Amino acid sequence: MTQQPQEGFHRSAEDAREWMKAVQEQLQINDDTRGPRAALEARLRETEKICQREPEGRVKVDLVLQAAEVLLACCPEDRKPAILAQLRDIKAQWEETVTYMTHCHSRIEWVWLHWSEYLLARDEFCRWFQKMMVVLAPPVELQLGLKEKQWQLSHAQVLLHNVDNQAVLLDRLLEEAASLFNRIGDPSVDEDAQKRMKAEYDAVKAKAQDIAKDFPRGDESLKRLEEEAVGVIHNTSPLGAEKITRELEEMREVLEKLRVLWEEEEGRLRSLQQSKGAFERRRKQLEAELGEFRKGLQRLAEEGLEPVAPAGTEDELVARWRLYSATRAALAAEEPQVDRLQAQLKELIVFPHDLQQLPDSVVAAIQEFQSMKGKSTRLRNATGVELWRRFQRPLQDLQLWRALAQRLLEVTASLPDLPSIHTFLPQIQAALAESSRLKQQLTMLPLKKDLLGSVFGQDKATALLEQVASSVRDRDLLHNSLLQRKSKLQSLLAQHKDFGAVFEPLQRKLLDLQIRVQAENELQRDLPGKQAQLARLQALQEEGLDLGVQVEAARPFIQGNPNHQRSMDQLSADCQALQRSLEDLVDRCQRSMREHCTFSHELLELRQWIALVSQKLKSYLSDTGPWDAQAREAEVQRLLAEFPEKEAQLPLVRAHGQLVMEKSSPEGGAVVQQELRELAESWRALRLLEEKLLSLIRHRQLQSTEVGSGKKSIFNNNIPDGGVLISPMTPNSSHHHRADPLPEAEGFPQLRRGFEQWLQVENAKLVRLIAMGTARAEDARARATKLQELEARVPKGQHLFENLLRLGPARGPSDELEDLRYRWMLYKSKLKDSSQLLTQRSPGQPTGLRKTQRWRGPGALFRKVCCVALPLQLLLLLLLLLLLLLPVGEDDRSCTLANNFARSFTLMLRYSGPPPT
Numbered sequence: 001m002t003q004q005p006q007e008g009f010h011r012s013a014e015d016a017r018e019w020m021k022a023v024q025e026q027l028q029i030n031d032d033t034r035g036p037r038a039a040l041e042a043r044l045r046e047t048e049k050i051c052q053r054e055p056e057g058r059v060k061v062d063l064v065l066q067a068a069e070v071l072l073a074c075c076p077e078d079r080k081p082a083i084l085a086q087l088r089d090i091k092a093q094w095e096e097t098v099t100y101m102t103h104c105h106s107r108i109e110w111v112w113l114h115w116s117e118y119l120l121a122r123d124e125f126c127r128w129f130q131k132m133m134v135v136l137a138p139p140v141e142l143q144l145g146l147k148e149k150q151w152q153l154s155h156a157q158v159l160l161h162n163v164d165n166q167a168v169l170l171d172r173l174l175e176e177a178a179s180l181f182n183r184i185g186d187p188s189v190d191e192d193a194q195k196r197m198k199a200e201y202d203a204v205k206a207k208a209q210d211i212a213k214d215f216p217r218g219d220e221s222l223k224r225l226e227e228e229a230v231g232v233i234h235n236t237s238p239l240g241a242e243k244i245t246r247e248l249e250e251m252r253e254v255l256e257k258l259r260v261l262w263e264e265e266e267g268r269l270r271s272l273q274q275s276k277g278a279f280e281r282r283r284k285q286l287e288a289e290l291g292e293f294r295k296g297l298q299r300l301a302e303e304g305l306e307p308v309a310p311a312g313t314e315d316e317l318v319a320r321w322r323l324y325s326a327t328r329a330a331l332a333a334e335e336p337q338v339d340r341l342q343a344q345l346k347e348l349i350v351f352p353h354d355l356q357q358l359p360d361s362v363v364a365a366i367q368e369f370q371s372m373k374g375k376s377t378r379l380r381n382a383t384g385v386e387l388w389r390r391f392q393r394p395l396q397d398l399q400l401w402r403a404l405a406q407r408l409l410e411v412t413a414s415l416p417d418l419p420s421i422h423t424f425l426p427q428i429q430a431a432l433a434e435s436s437r438l439k440q441q442l443t444m445l446p447l448k449k450d451l452l453g454s455v456f457g458q459d460k461a462t463a464l465l466e467q468v469a470s471s472v473r474d475r476d477l478l479h480n481s482l483l484q485r486k487s488k489l490q491s492l493l494a495q496h497k498d499f500g501a502v503f504e505p506l507q508r509k510l511l512d513l514q515i516r517v518q519a520e521n522e523l524q525r526d527l528p529g530k531q532a533q534l535a536r537l538q539a540l541q542e543e544g545l546d547l548g549v550q551v552e553a554a555r556p557f558i559q560g561n562p563n564h565q566r567s568m569d570q571l572s573a574d575c576q577a578l579q580r581s582l583e584d585l586v587d588r589c590q591r592s593m594r595e596h597c598t599f600s601h602e603l604l605e606l607r608q609w610i611a612l613v614s615q616k617l618k619s620y621l622s623d624t625g626p627w628d629a630q631a632r633e634a635e636v637q638r639l640l641a642e643f644p645e646k647e648a649q650l651p652l653v654r655a656h657g658q659l660v661m662e663k664s665s666p667e668g669g670a671v672v673q674q675e676l677r678e679l680a681e682s683w684r685a686l687r688l689l690e691e692k693l694l695s696l697i698r699h700r701q702l703q704s705t706e707v708g709s710g711k712k713s714i715f716n717n718n719i720p721d722g723g724v725l726i727s728p729m730t731p732n733s734s735h736h737h738r739a740d741p742l743p744e745a746e747g748f749p750q751l752r753r754g755f756e757q758w759l760q761v762e763n764a765k766l767v768r769l770i771a772m773g774t775a776r777a778e779d780a781r782a783r784a785t786k787l788q789e790l791e792a793r794v795p796k797g798q799h800l801f802e803n804l805l806r807l808g809p810a811r812g813p814s815d816e817l818e819d820l821r822y823r824w825m826l827y828k829s830k831l832k833d834s835s836q837l838l839t840q841r842s843p844g845q846p847t848g849l850r851k852t853q854r855w856r857g858p859g860a861l862f863r864k865v866c867c868v869a870l871p872l873q874l875l876l877l878l879l880l881l882l883l884l885l886l887p888v889g890e891d892d893r894s895c896t897l898a899n900n901f902a903r904s905f906t907l908m909l910r911y912s913g914p915p916p917t
Helices: 003-030 037-052 054-074 078-135 145-184 190-211 215-234 238-305 315-332 333-347 358-411 419-443 446-456 456-495 499-520 527-553 562-622 629-641 645-664 667-709 747-771 777-792 793-806 815-840 848-852 857-888 900-910
Strands: none
Touching: 003 037, 003 078, 037 078, 037 145, 037 499, 037 645, 054 527, 078 145, 078 190, 078 358, 078 419, 145 315, 145 562, 145 857, 238 333, 238 358, 238 645, 315 499, 315 562, 333 358, 333 667, 358 456, 358 793, 419 456, 419 527, 419 562, 446 456, 446 562, 456 527, 499 527, 499 562, 499 667, 527 562, 562 629, 562 645, 562 857, 667 848, 747 777, 747 815, 777 793, 777 815, 793 815
């Protein structure tokens, strides 16, 4: 019934795939911008034809969708996921093909238009050059009088100003030529052509400057004329001398006007040069940052977005999903850089200079960034869908197996004859083998809980695991029913044989199982070895259960024979002992696998984080261009704010690694030890990068302070939330510098120091909140919010303290541990009491009520203080009483441990914070 729709769907899908494959091959052939202009034009026409074929491809995809709708309407439910998966693949391939068509044609068309615009601008420059050569070629003509010479000087200055204005066009032409040469590689825009254009312009500029430089010689000519006029005036009549003097005065006025005009032109040229210098500096800075940004995008594209072969195994899919996730996170971290590039471009637009192709380059880089973000998200989601199908496949196989098992149980419900037994018994055995295989696959999913949660989210992962648990329970019931039915059939067959033929195979099978179980009682090297060992143990467990059922089914054949009865009882007892041993081994192997999976997951996440942060810090260190020290410091502080959380994970990773080494073979323990050692080295290298970068920032800020005028950038190493560098206002800040993680000593001292540092930071925050004023309602709400944040971090501190107790010394609690216990209890009590007191206060009461309360006098205030302090004093006495009664149940009592009351006063003498309230 579904044969014809299925054939139509496969035929249309194959036709669409072949069309898209052919189009992509043609695009790959034409996707090149290098070569002569005629070849580029031919590729442009070819890609335009390919883009015009888009409606043809869309029709083919629509035919696939129509055929899929027909097939889905008449196919079984178990085949619909496969059909939908093929539809998603075809849609994704179609979107990729359309995007490739558009980008390829746009890229070639942009280069073509860029080249055409360059040729137009170059022709215009050549026409200007020829015109200026014609104008400047004749020698300077001699003029009749002063006015004619002034006109000639003004004309020369106009020509020089025209030459200066053409410098901007020349610079743009040279940059366009260099950009085109990098894209097309044509000799018409190589370095020699650029040098020729520059030499032609320099020749014209030198000629114009030589003509304009004759003006300063006007002062010298005037002085010589005045000196000669003195002798002429003495030898001339008064009327003639007056005329000569008047002419000299007119010449002085004209020369003074020319001098003013010349000075104004000189000032305008100087201001233009200064503005151009500032513009060039900012433009070069933007170009440098844009180049680094493009390099980062290219590196991310090569590392995380390059097309790869389809993943074959689940581990490859998981690795690919993590790679796409890391790429998406790295792209998200570049968002501030994109904002900074846009801000710098807006600042450059204000200048009255030509930005050339810089805005287009910035816009193209931002578009490329957005495209990469979309592509990384799309690839990550597609990989997650494929992973979800892989994890759902065992459940789908289990549904098919359930139908088969139920059919076998229904067919063999009544006692069949001997030929039917020989027919159905192999089918039941095959169904049991398939059941064991499915159970191995399903029992592996709960061990991947962390992976499922990180890929699909906790809610979806929990729902999947609940579905798996329910399916496993149904499978166990059917499996046991099949075992009983198999035993029943085998017992019917065994009725035709004697006891020896029944007992000896069972005994041989038991001995074989014991040998194989003994062989599996060894530590494995790595996680795949442990997974394989768990699968083998579960298979042995299934065989043991099958053997137990067979033993119980053989008991009817030994009735009336005490010797056979004793032998069968012994065989049954050995079988039960084997089953208990297998249960213990399976449980131990599962625990070892969970611990190993947890360690591997935490180690991988920490390594990826260290690699990402190291890459960012190295890029900051390698940046030799100009940058803002304060902005760079803010970026570094955002990175370093993640350090405390990751540093707190280091002792836990080491503790998990110790557990994994204890439950692995010596070779596996050596591998884990090497991984921990490499992690410690990576962390040390990261801290060295951090110190170098902070030193560089301080050096840059000191330089900016020395050369700045009025604005000084003071380095601030305050990092919030207990970071690597603590504010000087934090108590005992000299003790807050992190030690080198994963030291050679045991994990307990490192964990204790980490908990002490965390408790000091939290206690300092609480003290500042208590001292904060609450004159306004906004202050009270802000303090209440911060107190809630402190209370939200109490479970984290309790978790750290419980880890500290679990990893504590075996000889009993030390004085330092007791000190920490008291300080932790004191901090929680202070936090709770502060929350209660602050919730009782109401800074937003009406003014009249506050005035009424203010005039109640000192007696009312004293009663209020006593009412508030009395419960706190009772609570403190109760805590001291509990501390006094704690060591009553210990066996090895001592004076130091028994006198808790005195020890509490000793601790209070060493306590450096404010007194408890």
